[in-house]
Amino acid sequence: AQTVTQSQPEMSVQEAETVTLSCTYDTSESNYYLFWYKQPPSRQMILVIRQEAYKQQNATENRFSVNFQKAAKSFSLKISDSQLGDTAMYFCAFMGYNNNDMRFGAGTRLTVKP
């Protein structure tokens, strides 16, 4: 079974600084998808970034980028120029290529300080 581990329950960063959130996963599949979701205090789940395992190039979305290390089964999220609105829970998630269910990590609570 696939598992997703986020080893940092809480993190904080100063506004405008850069922060990296860690995620590791376990799978025997070679093709799969990885995601980072943001959950602000409103509790809505918002897709931040998506990576397809067969693509070597790291995905980027504006200030958000990932460091995908397939051999190490690592998928970290880097947030550059952190903003107060980035304060939220961040969930890493895994989905197998032929599956419909998404497996989430336990989340990292990020606080951006002014």
Add this chain to the structure above:
Amino acid sequence: EPEVTQTPSHQVTQMGQEVILRCVPISNHLYFYWYRQILGQKVEFLVSFYNNEISEKSEIFDDQFSVERPDGSNFTLKIRSTKLEDSAMYFCASSEQGNGGYTFGSGTRLTVV
């Protein structure tokens, strides 16, 4: 931007009562999902639905749960006899293709008393 709409946003029910949580997925999406998040815990998969039938379900999704797409727009989750431990945030999601990148709704907070 298209949204997944969930109603109600908060529901309080007595233990043993039936509840129906409602979702309107994005209109051109074909895959539908329910997830739940017990307060302070991780988001857990319940069920996926495609082509008018359940495609996958988790061990959480036992006989007290059911899903239905009664018309072309709504997607519902029914809990037949609620238990205290069913108290959670329930998220509906939809996707155009079955390869992730879901759009989640804003959730229904279910409180069983």
